[in-house]
Amino acid sequence: MRIVPYLVFGGNAREAIQFYADVLDGRIEGILTFGDNPFPGMPEEAENRVMHAQLTVGDSALFFSDTYPGQDHRPGNQVAVTLLVDTVEEAERIYTALAEGAQEIALPLQQTDWSPAYAQVTDKFGVPFQINTVPADQA
Template identity: 70%
Template structure:
């Protein structure tokens, strides 16, 4: 049985900006952005209509899903979800690191050689999403 794990990132009103940023920074393809207003239901507050209800982005053969919170839904920035990008070359790691580190809230570990990777980094990007970047060891 094949199982895919898709990280689902919930943001607080800036999911559309994040999707577009990640598509550009990571060379991804946006497969759809559905806003709450695209499927209105009775009593929907006006302020929620432009928020993202669901979006899908692919990067290579991996996927990220996104949504915004709904008014009244608790939103806490945290490290409960970490997205790990596994790459095959140091050059690709350098490109991705430069893109994600731009405006980052925190660089936990700058891109560097480690015992397990020729180029590894850990950071929290400008949207508060924690990322790890791991380069496959060259054999």
């Protein structure tokens, strides 16, 4: 079994996918738009919205989509994406990128009892992240 976080956006999923691909050194596996599989009566503004996309990071994945036009979208904190990294340097790099324009920094990057570099940040898209450094010899 795999558990894959599915992130839903209100029309800016394509921008978010590229941002996370850059920040997390990920590989965009594909982007399917609503226009690629048109539904009867689909509004024109839906055509370029993301119906489904996948970003692969290491051996993990994130799924993405946009809402259908008119569908309610409220970014929230029901799901946090936890990033387990090997080094403080990698934690610093990711934290710096996610913190730029962040909606909230609940806990700045810092040493904790369980991690040499841990942070909680809600990025510019409203997605909550936890960055947790777990050195390879402790994984």
